[in-house]
Amino acid sequence: MRRLGWLNLPLWLTYAFLYLPIMVLVVMSFNASKTPFTWTGFSTRWYVELVHDDLIRQGFINTMIVAIGATVFATILGTLLAIGLNRYFRSALLEAYALTPAIIPDLALAIGLLAFFALVGVTLGLHTVLLAHVVFGMAFVAAVVLARLGHTDPSLEEASRDLGAGPVSTFLRITVPSLMPAIIAGALLVFTLSLDEFVIAFFTDGPSTPTLPIVIYSMVRFGVTPEINALAALLLLVSFTIVIAAQRITRLTDSL
Amino acid sequence: MTVPLLIIASYTVFTRGRFGGVQAEFTIDNFTKALEPIYLSVLGNSLLIAGITTALALLLGYPTAYAIAQLPSRWRTVALVLVVLPFWSNFLIRTYAWIVLLNSEGPLNSLLVNLGVVGAPLDLLYNRGAVVVGLLYAYLPLMILPVYASIERLDPELREAARNLGAGRARTFLDVTLPLTLPGTMIGAIFVFVPSMGNFIVPELLGGGKTEMVGNLIRDQFLTARNWPFGAVLALSVVAFLVILFAIQSAVGRRINGGRSHA
Numbered sequence: 001m002r003r004l005g006w007l008n009l010p011l012w013l014t015y016a017f018l019y020l021p022i023m024v025l026v027v028m029s030f031n032a033s034k035t036p037f038t039w040t041g042f043s044t045r046w047y048v049e050l051v052h053d054d055l056i057r058q059g060f061i062n063t064m065i066v067a068i069g070a071t072v073f074a075t076i077l078g079t080l081l082a083i084g085l086n087r088y089f090r091s092a093l094l095e096a097y098a099l100t101p102a103i104i105p106d107l108a109l110a111i112g113l114l115a116f117f118a119l120v121g122v123t124l125g126l127h128t129v130l131l132a133h134v135v136f137g138m139a140f141v142a143a144v145v146l147a148r149l150g151h152t153d154p155s156l157e158e159a160s161r162d163l164g165a166g167p168v169s170t171f172l173r174i175t176v177p178s179l180m181p182a183i184i185a186g187a188l189l190v191f192t193l194s195l196d197e198f199v200i201a202f203f204t205d206g207p208s209t210p211t212l213p214i215v216i217y218s219m220v221r222f223g224v225t226p227e228i229n230a231l232a233a234l235l236l237l238v239s240f241t242i243v244i245a246a247q248r249i250t251r252l253t254d255s256l
Numbered sequence: 257m258t259v260p261l262l263i264i265a266s267y268t269v270f271t272r273g274r275f276g277g278v279q280a281e282f283t284i285d286n287f288t289k290a291l292e293p294i295y296l297s298v299l300g301n302s303l304l305i306a307g308i309t310t311a312l313a314l315l316l317g318y319p320t321a322y323a324i325a326q327l328p329s330r331w332r333t334v335a336l337v338l339v340v341l342p343f344w345s346n347f348l349i350r351t352y353a354w355i356v357l358l359n360s361e362g363p364l365n366s367l368l369v370n371l372g373v374v375g376a377p378l379d380l381l382y383n384r385g386a387v388v389v390g391l392l393y394a395y396l397p398l399m400i401l402p403v404y405a406s407i408e409r410l411d412p413e414l415r416e417a418a419r420n421l422g423a424g425r426a427r428t429f430l431d432v433t434l435p436l437t438l439p440g441t442m443i444g445a446i447f448v449f450v451p452s453m454g455n456f457i458v459p460e461l462l463g464g465g466k467t468e469m470v471g472n473l474i475r476d477q478f479l480t481a482r483n484w485p486f487g488a489v490l491a492l493s494v495v496a497f498l499v500i501l502f503a504i505q506s507a508v509g510r511r512i513n514g515g516r517s518h519a
Contacts, residue, residue, distance in 0.1 A: 007326060010319035011335070014396070017316070018342045021353035021393065024363055028356055039363075105454035105498065107471055108491045111478050115488075196346040198457070203478065216348045220355070220461060229356070232349040239345040247337070 022236060029229035046230035056231065059215035062126055066201070066211060067194040070133035075187040077134065078141025083175065085142070086149045109136060110203035117204060125206035132204045133194045140193065141186035148182035188246040192239065295473070299493075302469040305384060305459075306452035309391040310399075313448045316392075317399035318441065324400075325407040336404065343397045351461050354390050355381065358462075382464030390458040391448075398447035406440025407433070439509035446501045454494045470494060 032043035050056060113132045114124075122128060156178065160170040176183070198213035205214060219228050324335045342350065357364055358380040365377040380386060410433065418428040456471030470490055477487030 007319070007323045009323075010316060011323040014316055014320040014400070015338060017393070018339070018396070021350070021357050022342060022345070024357050025349070025353045028363075105451060105491075105494055107454045107456065107474055108495050111474065111484075111487060111491055114478065115484065192344060196344075198346075198348055213346060213348055216346070216352075217457075220348060220352050228352060232346075232352060235349055236345045240341060243341060243344045 025229055026233045026236070028226070029233040031226060031229070033226070046226045047234075050227050050230045050234070053227065055210075055215055056212070056227075059210050059212040062209050063195060063212040065126060066130050066133055067191050069130045070137050070194045071187050071191045073130075073134045074137030074190045075141050075183060078138040078186060078190075079145050079176075079179065079183055081138060082142040082145035082149060083179075086146060106136075106197075106199040110200040113200065114203045123206065124204060126209045126211075128204045128206070129201045129209075129211060132200045133190075133197060136200065137190035137194060140189050141183070144186040144189065145179055145182045148179055152178050184249055185246065188242065188249070192242050192246075195242075196235075196239065295490075298468050298473050299470060302453050302471075305387055305391070305469060306449050309388050309395070309452045310445050310449045312388065312392050313396050313399040314441070314445060317396055317444060318403055321400045321403035321407055324404055336401075339397050339400050347394065348457065348461075350393060351390050351458055354386065354393065354462055358386055358389075381462065384463070386462040387459050387469075390462040391452045391455060394455070394458065395448040395451055398451075399444035402440045402443040402447065403437065406437040410436055435512060439505060439512060442501075442505040442508060446498070446505060450494070450498045450501065453497065 028039070029046060030042050030044065031039050032045065033040035110132075113128075113135065117124060117128050157170055157174050160174045161167075165173065196213060197211075198217060201211045201214060202217070205211060210218075216228065216231065219225065320339070324332055324339075327335055356362055359365070360377040360379065360381070362380075364380065365374075368374045369377060414432055414436070415428055418432045419425075423431065453469065454471045454474075456469065456475045459469045459472055470493075474487050474490045474494075477483045477490065481487075
């Protein structure tokens with residue numbers, strides 16, 4: 001393969017393209033200057049100001065409420081959806097249909113949910129964002145769990161039933177543990193997606209409870225401050241940690 | 257999940273309410289309105305920008321995926337994780353990074369000025385080019401992954417056979433590798449094209465409000481102009497694009513797989 005060394009050129013180009021902006025952002029977050037673009041010296045002052053920003057703190061709390069809530073509900077419902085689809089309706093069409101929220105443009109889903117909430121007459125707020133995130137999160141969990149269900153052995157469940165276990169006990173002791181890696185992977189997926197989700201939250205959130213991405217959006221839009229650089233660097237760190245942890249966990253549970 | 261989409265579908269034939277919202281009066285005005293020149297030009301603009309983004313993603317993404325597939329297997333996972341990793345960070349942050357990078361006082365411009373390449377800082381931000389770069393940055397991994405999957409699944413014996421039968425490297429690539437990876441490549445193209453069309457954040461933040469795309473128009477119909485039925489027509493047209501493109505993709509996929517004796 002050494003003869004094909006020039007083939008790696010696009011690879012390096014891609015990595016440069018993908019990581020250069022991120023690195024610039026991280027470097028700039030330690031900039032002492034008041035304008036977020038020109039470098040004057042090293043400082044951590046923006047991280048300090050970040051911690052004391054009430055708007056960002058409230059946004060962070062809102063985001064965590066939505067992300068944790070959406071993860072719990074979407075994981076339970078998505079897993080049940082996948083098991084139900086796998087057991088009772090083995091139809092490719094229905095499967096594709098249940099997974100549409102994962103493929104459809106988020107803008108279409110966002111306005112659909114907004115229209116739905118308006119029709120039902122609920123006031124918009126964190127609860128509507130939570131519900132909206134459960135809708136798309138469920139589809140992602142179901143997709144991951146369905147993929148795993150394709151590899152599980154149904155005779156394990158049958159054996160459990162033959163040995164006298166009831167349906168509930170079989171479900172909790174055989175079905176769920178055998179799907180655990182997929183369930184954990186799905187849950188982490190929903191959590192990460194919900195944490196960063198902007199478009200759907202933007203349409204379904206009320207005015208007094210902005211999530212963190214909405215706070216960032218208004219910060220970026222109306223006046224750029226170096227604080228955003230610091231926030232961006234922190235968020236990058238959080239996202240990357242979760243993704244790498246997710247990789248480790250799925251690999252660990254897969255080998256069980 | 258279905259209910260919201262059905263509501264959107266039904267809104268397309270209704271009249272807008274006097275104070276926003278929707279009145280249940282049948283009309284096809286929303287469809288004819290979408291064909292007015294102003295909106296057609298927005299649609300054309302979106303198609304152009306999404307098209308250029310997809311073409312660039314293909315030019316950069318295909319060779320990258322190919323290069324990853326040729327790596328020794330222990331490096332492949334690392335290479336793929338490195339491609340996907342930025343994708344998991346906040347979308348707004350990733351877009352914002354380009355505002356910092358391309359700004360007239362930003363690092364790229366100061367580098368160019370200090371090197372003497374240009375006399376004065378260039379206007380890199382707030383134009384179509386910046387929008388394309390932002391979209392490409394956002395969706396490039398969505399091109400690389402499906403292409404990589406289809407190259408990796410390719411039977412290496414097919415390429416060896418072509419080489420043994422006397423085909424050169426270029427010929428083997430054009431006649432064997434490229435057609436067989438076409439379905440995966442098309443999936444990648446759809447994954448880049450459709451969200452590029454519907455995106456309203458990148459045009460707003462990097463286009464400086466000068467470049468309007470369908471996504472911005474839909475957002476405005478729902479949040480400022482309050483013409484929900486018209487917004488619904490626009491949104492469904494984006495979804496229709498997605499469905500049509502997927503139909504073409506699966507037809508091509510069937511033709512290519514149908515020509516092979518093994519699955």
